Amino acid sequence: MTDNVAAAAARSFRLPMVEIFETVEGEGTRAGFPTVFVRLFGCNLRCVWCDTKYSYPPAEAEFTMSIEDIVAQVEKQYKAEHICMTGGEPLLYGNKSAALLQALCDIERIKDVHVETNGAIDLEPFLRGVTSSKARYIMDYKLPDSGENEAMLHHNFALLREQDEVKFVIASDRDFDAAVRTLTTSPTAALALFSPVWETMPPAKLVEKMLASGLTGVKLNMQLHKIIWDPAQRGV
């Protein structure tokens, strides 16, 4: 297949979906920007504190969509210049996930497509296969209290670039210590973000611990959408 034929074939790939909506990005370096969220169905992890349990079984996908139709909806229905490709785990579908990421980057209006990935997916094929400079990865490193720390692929840290981000969602003192240890043992060029688990880590306590630890290059990451809206609300 020539590259053009392969690209055309990729546009007909269908993906299981949860929702597509526009709001402001609640997290990370692009927090506050109007952003289109493309939420895929399915996840290879089951984090204890997951806030999107409707994005994997026993819930069912809301619908399936071809890449072509996802692109058309983003182009016609919304105005935002940022996209968050999320889930579930949006990189669960290999070549199909990569083709969607590339197609979203190819939308002329779009300046940035960030992928919320869970740390248990090898990022090497995506970094190699998706060549657009608009593609960025936000890797959620799962700490012990998530119940999924064993699934983390540590080699991803060295692959991440300056434009990427590593997010540590911190539920307890044990999680905080593990995050600090991980940053020492797995150096990365990506920006490190520390997020409090809404129910168990008061933000003031997390700030206190950050300052006491002397980690000056780490940024506090509050989930704006949980402050603005009811934390249980979907599609915001």
Ligand SMILES: Nc1nc2[nH]cc(C(=O)O)c2c(=O)[nH]1
């Ligand atoms: N506003 C808003 N920002 C977000 N950033 C990451 C989200 C996610 O669910 O992955 C999310 C979300 O669901 N809403």
Ligand code: SF4
């Ligand atoms: S990786 Fe994300 S979507 Fe999957 S279970 Fe964990 S928090 Fe939920």
Ligand SMILES: [Mg+2]
């Ligand atoms: Mg969310």
